[in-house]
Amino acid sequence: MGDIIEEKPVLYSYWRSSCSWRVRIALNLKEIPYDIKAVSLIKGGGEQHCNEYREVNPMEQVPSLVIDGHTFVESLSIMHYLEETRPQRALMPQDCYKRAKVREICEVISSGIQPLQNLIVLIYVGEDKKKEWAQHWIMRGFRAVEKLLSSCAGKYCVGDEITLADCCLVPQVFNARRFHVDLRPFPIILRIDRELENHPAFRAAHPSAQPDCPPEVAK
Ligand SMILES: O=C(O)/C=C\C(=O)CC(=O)CC(=O)O
Numbered sequence: 001m002g003d004i005i006e007e008k009p010v011l012y013s014y015w016r017s018s019c020s021w022r023v024r025i026a027l028n029l030k031e032i033p034y035d036i037k038a039v040s041l042i043k044g045g046g047e048q049h050c051n052e053y054r055e056v057n058p059m060e061q062v063p064s065l066v067i068d069g070h071t072f073v074e075s076l077s078i079m080h081y082l083e084e085t086r087p088q089r090a091l092m093p094q095d096c097y098k099r100a101k102v103r104e105i106c107e108v109i110s111s112g113i114q115p116l117q118n119l120i121v122l123i124y125v126g127e128d129k130k131k132e133w134a135q136h137w138i139m140r141g142f143r144a145v146e147k148l149l150s151s152c153a154g155k156y157c158v159g160d161e162i163t164l165a166d167c168c169l170v171p172q173v174f175n176a177r178r179f180h181v182d183l184r185p186f187p188i189i190l191r192i193d194r195e196l197e198n199h200p201a202f203r204a205a206h207p208s209a210q211p212d213c214p215p216e217v218a219k
Pocket residue numbers: 016017018019041042114117118119120175
């Protein structure tokens with residue numbers, strides 16, 4: 001026996017944080033068992049801002065993943081670490097063109113859409129304007145995603161295999177619905193979302209399936 005103790009990974013997560021959800025999907029697809037430590041983004045002004053959690057994640061955001069004796073933050077870099085260390089059920093294609101397309105879609109969502117409709121930004125924008133603001137940036141980004149998908153989508157975002165792009169897309173569609181964005185102009189996005197909604201790895205990662213989901217929402 002070596003002296004390496006294989007601890008189960010711990011994901012700091014919030015039930016309806018789209019970035020936590022991306023990582024939950026990737027962990028589930030790769031069949032990596034993990035425990036969840038729930039961080040409430042709203043309780044008492046947000047547990048992510050407490051001193052203890054700031055030590056885990058200096059950006060005071062979720063997710064963070066403790067794995068292999070390390071702590072990682074930022075959902076995309078976490079997913080790439082999982083991909084590099086756990087190659088089972090690959091979430092990046094082999095082909096360089098397709099890899100670039102996956103990264104492109106991930107980046108449009110993770111840099112060009114999600115941060116603009118994130119909780120801290122909406123608090124700053126204010127209650128009166130927040131819905132219109134979120135709709136504006138999600139629609140602007142989805143127009144780009146829909147256009148990109150028109151040349152690279154197959155059954156899923158890039159070809160016929162599930163990739164990191166799909167891990168990013170599905171939670172962002174949920175957020176679009178949350179802010180009542182009209183999704184009819186985005187038929188490819190809608191088709192891919194429908195394709196994945198009943199996939200077991202996606203279902204298990206859904207906000208309503210999370211231990212910290214309020215019971216009245218989970219039903
Ligand atoms: O209202 C809440 O319950 C608090 C936070 C969230 O849902 C998560 C976000 O800030 C947006 C996001 O994940 O993109």
